[in-house]
Amino acid sequence: MWTQGWALSASWRNAGFSHRASACSGTFGNFALFFHQSCPPSNFSLTQTAMSRPLTVFGPYRSPTDGTLMLESVSLNEVAERYGTPCYVYSQSVLLQSYQEYRDAFQSLDTLVCYAVKANANLSLLRLLAAQGAGFDIVSGGELFRVLQAGGDPRRIVFSGVAKSRQEIDEALMAGILCFNVESAAELRRLSERATRLAVTAPVSLRVNPEVDARTHPYIATGLRTSKFGVPATDALALYREAKKLPHLKIVGIDCHIGSQITTLEPFLEATDKILDLVHQLAEEDIHLEHIDLGGGVGICYRDENPLSLSDYASALKPRFSQFRGRLLFEPGRRIVGNAGLLLTRVEYLKSIPERQLVIVDAGMNDLMRPSLYQAWHEIVPVDAPRKTDQKVDIVGPVCESTDVLGTERVLDVQAGDLLAILSCGAYGASMSSRYNARPLLPEVLVNGSLTTVIRRRETYADLIQHELP
Numbered sequence: 001m002w003t004q005g006w007a008l009s010a011s012w013r014n015a016g017f018s019h020r021a022s023a024c025s026g027t028f029g030n031f032a033l034f035f036h037q038s039c040p041p042s043n044f045s046l047t048q049t050a051m052s053r054p055l056t057v058f059g060p061y062r063s064p065t066d067g068t069l070m071l072e073s074v075s076l077n078e079v080a081e082r083y084g085t086p087c088y089v090y091s092q093s094v095l096l097q098s099y100q101e102y103r104d105a106f107q108s109l110d111t112l113v114c115y116a117v118k119a120n121a122n123l124s125l126l127r128l129l130a131a132q133g134a135g136f137d138i139v140s141g142g143e144l145f146r147v148l149q150a151g152g153d154p155r156r157i158v159f160s161g162v163a164k165s166r167q168e169i170d171e172a173l174m175a176g177i178l179c180f181n182v183e184s185a186a187e188l189r190r191l192s193e194r195a196t197r198l199a200v201t202a203p204v205s206l207r208v209n210p211e212v213d214a215r216t217h218p219y220i221a222t223g224l225r226t227s228k229f230g231v232p233a234t235d236a237l238a239l240y241r242e243a244k245k246l247p248h249l250k251i252v253g254i255d256c257h258i259g260s261q262i263t264t265l266e267p268f269l270e271a272t273d274k275i276l277d278l279v280h281q282l283a284e285e286d287i288h289l290e291h292i293d294l295g296g297g298v299g300i301c302y303r304d305e306n307p308l309s310l311s312d313y314a315s316a317l318k319p320r321f322s323q324f325r326g327r328l329l330f331e332p333g334r335r336i337v338g339n340a341g342l343l344l345t346r347v348e349y350l351k352s353i354p355e356r357q358l359v360i361v362d363a364g365m366n367d368l369m370r371p372s373l374y375q376a377w378h379e380i381v382p383v384d385a386p387r388k389t390d391q392k393v394d395i396v397g398p399v400c401e402s403t404d405v406l407g408t409e410r411v412l413d414v415q416a417g418d419l420l421a422i423l424s425c426g427a428y429g430a431s432m433s434s435r436y437n438a439r440p441l442l443p444e445v446l447v448n449g450s451l452t453t454v455i456r457r458r459e460t461y462a463d464l465i466q467h468e469l470p
């Protein structure tokens with residue numbers, strides 16, 4: 001299975017941005033295959049202080065010779081030395097393997113995996129996925145532009161989002177995308193009007209809100225009755241009837257997306273059954289669909305979650321789709337890229353305040369927003385071999401906000417100057433970062449075996465002001 005990933009090497013690589021690690025002290029040994037979505041071997045540890053806890057992340061591993069953290073064949077110390085900190089680092093093999101895992105799991109069904117670009121929109125990562133034949137789920141004209149620049153096939157693009165502008169609709173119509181996931185009656189009418197104006201036919205799927213509790217953080221649940229996303233299931237039939245009559249529209253599908261970081265199967269199956277009910281009702285009205293899109297949302301391990309297995313998901317879907325002649329679409333983001341990335345950061349200062357030991361690092365909430373926005377947990381580990389300690393520290397960033405906290409109560413023995421890795425940052429890390437406090441956006445480095453490539457350079461101060469009046 002893996003040879004595909006490894007063979008996909010240098011065709012797109014910018015030679016000036018690449019570097020092959022000189023000293024690869026660690027053994028590579030297919031770590032991604034080894035640890036992916038499964039329990040690591042019992043003698044494996046990322047933090048000696050957390051030995052008793054099951055290891056929940058995969059990707060980086062400790063060098064058997066000196067205990068430093070490695071990604072593929074590259075020492076993360078070396079990455080920090082070469083590219084500076086803070087810095088996002090991705091593993092090509094974890095990315096491609098995660099995509100392949102999705103493909104493989106649903107192989108017995110006619111499936112198209114449309115990677116949700118919002119999770120991580122870096123051009124090089126999109127290019128790797130496009131080369132594997134991935135589809136893409138986009139939510140803006142900017143994401144469409146990125147996918148096309150990366151060589152993505154427009155006939156494999158679905159366009160979600162509640163606020164598609166006329167310009168964005170026109171761009172997607174001209175590109176010839178697979179379908180618009182329409183989220184309201186008003187959008188349906190606008191789509192018909194724009195397609196008529198451009199004398200093209202717009203492929204339509206209605207995003208239906210199945211009103212399912214995804215049992216996830218409320219900020220990332222999208223299938224509740226009160227959610228702004230999709231059309232209520234009770235309105236769907238009437239809207240399909242309208243779509244049938246409106247000019248220059250072609251009904252091709254139905255879709256739903258109930259939320260993100262969902263770790264159990266039940267919400268997905270509940271949503272699927274509600275969507276299938278609608279599909280049957282549509283068939284009775286002679287509306288036959290080419291595809292059913294079940295969205296993304298499958299969770300990953302950040303800490304001690306036990307995310308659902310994709311093969312269980314596939315097995316549960318199989319009998320449900322035995323009568324359906326069309327294609328099944330998915331829109332995974334986090335599951336493809338989440339565990340493929342980490343954020344390298346260096347400790348600037350230690351500071352004691354009443355009741356808290358602060359470790360002040362050079363990465364902040366502007367670089368990784370998830371902990372402050374969703375109280376999300378990311379494992380934080382030293383890059384050098386961990387030292388035993390009982391001390392609990394809070395890891396905070398440089399941003400002038402009290403919520404600039406990357407982790408609380410972590411058992412870590414840390415000194416100023418130490419390097420830390422914040423794990424499972426591939427999804428919604430770089431893509432949600434900002435320049436708040438006039439902090440330049442971070443570089444992103446892709447590791448492939450012993451090769452490191454800068455796939456986004458660190459911004460300079462000049463970049464910060466380039467779009468403003470001098």
Ligand code: LLP
Pocket residue numbers: 116118119137160161220257259260261295296297298331332333334335370374427428432
């Ligand atoms: N499809 C649609 C229509 C979506 O809105 C999303 C995510 C996805 C697919 C991909 O979901 P995934 O497979 O990645 O769960 N910033 C938050 C997550 C927001 C997700 C928004 N929509 C976080 O950092 O947890």
